[in-house]
Amino acid sequence: MVIDSHAHLGICRVFGSNVTEEHLIRTMDKYGVDTSLVMPLPGTPNAKVTHDQINELTKKYPGRIVGMISINPHIDEAEYFEEVERCVKMGFVALKLHPFGHACPVVAPDADKVFEAARKFKIPVILHSGLGAPYTTPCAFIPRARQYPDLKIVVAHSGAYIYTNEAFVIAQECPNVYLETSWCAPHRIYELVAKFPGRVMFGSDIPEAVASELMKYRSGDLSEEALEEALGGTAKKVFNLQNR
Numbered sequence: 001m002v003i004d005s006h007a008h009l010g011i012c013r014v015f016g017s018n019v020t021e022e023h024l025i026r027t028m029d030k031y032g033v034d035t036s037l038v039m040p041l042p043g044t045p046n047a048k049v050t051h052d053q054i055n056e057l058t059k060k061y062p063g064r065i066v067g068m069i070s071i072n073p074h075i076d077e078a079e080y081f082e083e084v085e086r087c088v089k090m091g092f093v094a095l096k097l098h099p100f101g102h103a104c105p106v107v108a109p110d111a112d113k114v115f116e117a118a119r120k121f122k123i124p125v126i127l128h129s130g131l132g133a134p135y136t137t138p139c140a141f142i143p144r145a146r147q148y149p150d151l152k153i154v155v156a157h158s159g160a161y162i163y164t165n166e167a168f169v170i171a172q173e174c175p176n177v178y179l180e181t182s183w184c185a186p187h188r189i190y191e192l193v194a195k196f197p198g199r200v201m202f203g204s205d206i207p208e209a210v211a212s213e214l215m216k217y218r219s220g221d222l223s224e225e226a227l228e229e230a231l232g233g234t235a236k237k238v239f240n241l242q243n244r
Contacts, residue, residue, distance in 0.1 A: 042101025100132025
């Protein structure tokens with residue numbers, strides 16, 4: 001089973017991108033992705049509207065689309081928690097913070113509500129890493145990972161191409177951290193899988209990257225067990241997808 005643990009829907013005014021339903025589903029069909037975990041892009045004009053659109057996709061494509069929450073945390077705490085709760089009740093399975101796209105470092109006061117909401121509603125936190133340093137380097141997340149040791153924290157992109165070394169550091173220091181590997185070099189992915197079995201997961205970030213990100217895993221000398229775990233098993237465990 002292939003689970004894309006990092007997908008998006010809608011418009012992003014920060015990075016100037018747009019992912020449509022048609023593009024998302026067509027790419028999944030073409031490359032054999034069974035399930036995509038889908039969230040708004042960080043620069044969405046209206047997160048609530050995009051969450052509603054994602055929820056409609058979960059009904060239209062049951063089991064194939066699963067929602068994840070992404071809200072700019074620079075809003076009142078009550079409003080933030082209300083939207084997280086609404087999405088959790090719709091079946092969304094995780095909460096994203098993009099330190100660069102949301103202009104909110106992980107240790108900033110406004111980020112408190114992200115981790116507190118995730119703890120309250122018992123869902124993992126996804127943290128963008130890579131582009132946007134120094135606020136997006138994986139080691140910058142260590143204080144939060146230690147502050148919330150019972151919270152599953154997914155480091156999106158595992159530092160990307162140039163900060164992957166820091167993904168090794170945070171995963172070594174914080175056993176509650178998991179690693180999603182879009183935009184990483186293939187040989188570093190194999191090293192992460194070997195070093196942290198059961199804690200590494202496939203993700204694409206954008207439809208255009210699905211084929212190349214899958215090939216990174218499939219072109220390496222990974223065992224069938226390791227490949228199965230990274231392409232779907234880890235995400236299924238982290239996001240509690242067993243009954244979906």
